Amino acid sequence: MSDKKTTKQAKPKATTEYKGKERRVCRRFEVPGATVSYSLKKILSSDKEKDESWEEEFCPVENMSCGGIRYAGKKPLTINSDITVKILIPGERTPLIIHGLVRWLSTEEDIEVCRTGIQFNPYGEGTGKNYPGLMVKLLELEHKFATPESDITDYEIDS
Numbered sequence: 067m068s069d070k071k072t073t074k075q076a077k078p079k080a081t082t083e084y085k086g087k088e089r090r091v092c093r094r095f096e097v098p099g100a101t102v103s104y105s106l107k108k109i110l111s112s113d114k115e116k117d118e119s120w121e122e123e124f125c126p127v128e129n130m131s132c133g134g135i136r137y138a139g140k141k142p143l144t145i146n147s148d149i150t151v152k153i154l155i156p157g158e159r160t161p162l163i164i165h166g167l168v169r170w171l172s173t174e175e176d177i178e179v180c181r182t183g184i185q186f187n188p189y190g191e192g193t194g195k196n197y198p199g200l201m202v203k204l205l206e207l208e209h210k211f212a213t214p215e216s217d218i219t220d221y222e223i224d225s
Contacts, residue, residue, distance in 0.1 A: 092131035092132045092133040093131055093208055094130065094131045095131065095207065095208050095211040095213070096127075096128070096129050096211060097130065097155055097156075097207060097211050098156070099156040100126075100127040100130070100153060100154065100155050100156065101123075101126060101127060101137075101153075101154045102124075102127050102135060102152065102153050102154070103120040103122065103124060103152045103154075104120065104122055104149050104150065104151045104152070104184075105119050105120050105121055105149070105150045106121060106143070106147055106148065106149055107119075107150070120152065121141070122139050122140065122141055124154075125137045125139040127153065128181065130153070131204070132186070132201055132204045132205060132208065133185060133186055134166065134169070134183060134184050134185045135151060135164075135166075135183075135184050135186075136181060136182070136183050136184075137181070137182055137184075138180070138182075139179070139180050139182055140178055140179065140180060141180060142171055142180045142182075143168045143171065143180075144168065145168055145169070146167055147167065147168045148165070148166075148167060149166055149168055149184060150163065150164070150165050150166075151163070151164050151166065151184060155207065162200055162203060162204070164186050164196050164200055165186070165187045165194065165195075165196055166184045166185050166187050167184065167185050167187070168182060168184060169183045169184065169185045170182070170183040171183075189201040
């Protein structure tokens with residue numbers, strides 16, 4: 067008989083944090099090679115191209131929709147924080163600059179990735195709203211990249 071001890075490696079424990087009620091009614095889709103940079107302060111038109119404005123850059127986008135985006139970053143953010151994201155789409159000349167709220171975070175022990183869910187602010191005119199043309203662009207991307215298997219969900223998460 068052998069005295070070998072077998073040890074099972076523990077699966078990393080995942081932590082997910084939700085804040086508030088969430089409704090999804092938009093089709094999520096993946097854009098290969100898309101990245102996001104973000105700032106926790108409002109980015110004005112004149113600041114859009116200044117690199118020092120962005121707190122974390124070139125985070126891979128996992129999926130997106132007209133209503134929000136999920137990306138893999140390194141820094142955990144505060145739920146319900148105002149955020150401005152700059153989405154870079156391969157082949158597109160101009161990044162999409164969209165304002166929103168941090169709605170959820172998901173981290174795993176021993177892995178340096180923090181998945182973050184951002185809910186975009188409403189589209190329209192007025193303070194705190196996103197330019198309506200951004201929604202048109204996101205719908206174009208949805209049409210181009212969504213697959214028949216892409217989900218259209220309609221559910222709520224209460225905290």
